Amino acid sequence: MTYRYVGEAGGIEDQLAARAAIPFSAIATGQIRGRGPLAAARSLARMARGAAQCAAIIRDFRPAITFVTGGYVAAPVVWASWRARVPTLIYLPDLTPGQAIRLTSRLATRVAVSFPEVAPHFRGKAVVTGYPVRSELLRTDRIAARRALHLTDDAPVLLVFGGSRGARSINRALVAALPALLPRCQVVHSSGQTDWPWVQEAAADLAPELQGRYHPYAYLHDTMTQALAAADLAVARAGASTLGEFPICSLPSILIPYPYAGQHQDANAAFLAQHGAARVIPDAELGERLALAVLRLLDAPAELAAMAQAAAQLARPEAAQRIAWELCHLAGY
Numbered sequence: 001m002t003y004r005y006v007g008e009a010g011g012i013e014d015q016l017a018a019r020a021a022i023p024f025s026a027i028a029t030g031q032i033r034g035r036g037p038l039a040a041a042r043s044l045a046r047m048a049r050g051a052a053q054c055a056a057i058i059r060d061f062r063p064a065i066t067f068v069t070g071g072y073v074a075a076p077v078v079w080a081s082w083r084a085r086v087p088t089l090i091y092l093p094d095l096t097p098g099q100a101i102r103l104t105s106r107l108a109t110r111v112a113v114s115f116p117e118v119a120p121h122f123r124g125k126a127v128v129t130g131y132p133v134r135s136e137l138l139r140t141d142r143i144a145a146r147r148a149l150h151l152t153d154d155a156p157v158l159l160v161f162g163g164s165r166g167a168r169s170i171n172r173a174l175v176a177a178l179p180a181l182l183p184r185c186q187v188v189h190s191s192g193q194t195d196w197p198w199v200q201e202a203a204a205d206l207a208p209e210l211q212g213r214y215h216p217y218a219y220l221h222d223t224m225t226q227a228l229a230a231a232d233l234a235v236a237r238a239g240a241s242t243l244g245e246f247p248i249c250s251l252p253s254i255l256i257p258y259p260y261a262g263q264h265q266d267a268n269a270a271f272l273a274q275h276g277a278a279r280v281i282p283d284a285e286l287g288e289r290l291a292l293a294v295l296r297l298l299d300a301p302a303e304l305a306a307m308a309q310a311a312a313q314l315a316r317p318e319a320a321q322r323i324a325w326e327l328c329h330l331a332g333y
Helices: 012-019 037-061 074-083 099-104 116-122 142-148 168-181 196-204 224-230 241-248 264-274 283-298 301-312 319-331
Strands: 005-008 024-027 066-068 088-092 110-113 126-128 157-161 186-190 214-217 233-236 253-255 278-280
Touching: 005 012, 012 024, 024 037, 037 074, 066 074, 074 088, 074 099, 088 099, 088 319, 110 116, 110 319, 116 126, 142 224, 157 168, 157 224, 168 186, 168 196, 168 233, 168 283, 186 224, 196 214, 233 283, 241 253, 241 264, 241 301, 253 264, 253 283, 264 278, 283 301
Parallel strands: 005 024, 066 088, 088 110, 110 126, 157 186, 157 233, 186 214, 233 253, 253 278
Antiparallel strands: none
């Protein structure tokens, strides 16, 4: 079976496809929501150009099935696939569909969703698959993961990250809290490339006896699976991956929804919190509340264990296989 990844030029998917040696085709696209009339018109023009590019890719590549993971970059792909009568499976990882998914789902053959609560949005097109995770997460041993990251066994591990590009408010709050946190735990911190220079400087300014407990990275590429497996608690945004990766790792979390994500992250965080797997802090309150929230959980092992168990109950380790089966079924294999 051959495959091709279609996405926005220069985006994180372009980089990840290159790292995985997956053939990648860049298309033009644009976001309409929240834009002024002129910017929206420019975005529509880019999307029209992207649809023409997708049509050319489909004529050349002749796919049996199109698999789309959502976002505004998907709109030209779904439209071109529908025009070419190629079956399309959309996967919605979040708990609430955005505008692009709501529109493109009308042209899709099926819509895969992570949880049953999402299915009613799609009027009989939905299939509940769960959130697919990397197979390494099912195999990674906690002790081996800690050794790989040069962590010790004598203190709990806090994992902090803000998504593929980092999160400045999280980085600032964490760095300010390090003197209070490091006597109590080890910290693995993925800052993102933008903030990496000053995060490195802050690490060098820590007291010598604390520096060995702080493990900052610009970005966790191949070691993210080890970081998730090694952690006792995570501090993160509430992107869709938290719905799959944290449960599969039985990982309790403190979630800080990104305030400009169209409420998707609010819904994701609320879902995990309602099931007892997470605590939620608004972004605006992070600086004053982060250290106390982390220390409170680390000092309450029974509560932390209950959160871990609640997270594990949400795990769907067979999600990737379910999506693969649906793709093969729609493609006629």
